[in-house]
Amino acid sequence: MRTVRMLAAAALTGAALLGLAAPAALADSPTATADPDDTRSTSGPTEAGTTFRTAARFLPGQQATAQAATGDYLYWVFPADVGQRPTVNATVTLPDAALRHGPAVWRVDVYDGLRRRQPCMYGTQSRTAAKETATVELACVLRPVRASADAWADDPLPGSYYVRLTVTSLPDDDLGQPFTARIGVSTVDKGGAYATDGSLAAPLVPGATTADQAETDADAGRPSAVEAAAPEDGWSSGWWSDRWLWTGAGGVLAALAGIGGYVLTRGTGRPPRVPPAA
Numbered sequence: 001m002r003t004v005r006m007l008a009a010a011a012l013t014g015a016a017l018l019g020l021a022a023p024a025a026l027a028d029s030p031t032a033t034a035d036p037d038d039t040r041s042t043s044g045p046t047e048a049g050t051t052f053r054t055a056a057r058f059l060p061g062q063q064a065t066a067q068a069a070t071g072d073y074l075y076w077v078f079p080a081d082v083g084q085r086p087t088v089n090a091t092v093t094l095p096d097a098a099l100r101h102g103p104a105v106w107r108v109d110v111y112d113g114l115r116r117r118q119p120c121m122y123g124t125q126s127r128t129a130a131k132e133t134a135t136v137e138l139a140c141v142l143r144p145v146r147a148s149a150d151a152w153a154d155d156p157l158p159g160s161y162y163v164r165l166t167v168t169s170l171p172d173d174d175l176g177q178p179f180t181a182r183i184g185v186s187t188v189d190k191g192g193a194y195a196t197d198g199s200l201a202a203p204l205v206p207g208a209t210t211a212d213q214a215e216t217d218a219d220a221g222r223p224s225a226v227e228a229a230a231p232e233d234g235w236s237s238g239w240w241s242d243r244w245l246w247t248g249a250g251g252v253l254a255a256l257a258g259i260g261g262y263v264l265t266r267g268t269g270r271p272p273r274v275p276p277a278a
Contacts, residue, residue, distance in 0.1 A: 048074035048181065052115060053206075055162055059232055060086065064183040070095070070104070071175045076163045076183050079231040080156070082147045082199075084187040087123070088163055090138040093180040097132045100177070104129050104170035108138040113159035113204025118142055126168070138165075144190040147199045159204030160229050205229035
């Protein structure tokens with residue numbers, strides 16, 4: 001009975017430790033949410049840039065809008081931090097069908113702070129709109145952002161992410177017709193499942209400078225480029241993840257399993273009828 005009680009206590013302890021670690025590691029709910037009644041939190045820029053340098057900045061959870069002419073390239077930029085998996089959604093409201101002359105192909109692309117195009121894990125990144133179609137819905141789910149990566153890899157890293165929206169194919173007579181675009185980004189916290197060792201010296205944002213320059217800006221009361229491009233809660237350090245909780249819980253369970261195995265196999269000692277010299 002004593003052995004059974006010890007093993008039961010070990011199992012309960014392990015379950016409690018895993019229960020503490022599980023909520024963070026299994027979190028798969030959007031981290032960028034907004035109160036629909038709070039217009040200040042959901043409203044984003046009402047214009048878009050036409051190049052990477054003039055991209056309009058907005059935060060996950062906000063809705064960015066723009067009116068432009070068909071054929072223009074529209075650019076927005078948003079921050080993404082370690083452990084987040086961004087999802088970009090775009091809605092294009094097309095001109096009246098009577099004004100159009102045929103189908104058009106619309107596309108949304110996402111680039112990281114180094115202007116490397118990031119592939120979509122899934123989502124409808126490009127879609128053909130028939131002549132009678134009123135709106136086009138596009139989506140791109142990026143890979144989770146990692147704290148660091150090898151120099152040859154194109155893994156997404158913390159920093160600024162650019163969204164580019166444009167039409168890639170349409171009748172020449174439809175060039176220049178007005179349209180309206182709406183862009184939104186939501187993020188999901190993937191936790192330690194995608195954690196890596198190490199971290200960048202600074203997030204990949206436009207105008208990022210050395211630590212000495214950042215200190216100079218702080219002394220002068222000026223926000224650095226990294227601070228200006230930060231998410232709403234600031235940049236994370238990148239070294240902490242819930243992987244540490246799972247590692248600690250695994251070590252404790254391994255120790256308890258070793259103790260339980262020893263208790264089960266050690267026996268009761270020398271039988272009383274065996275001579276001492278045997």
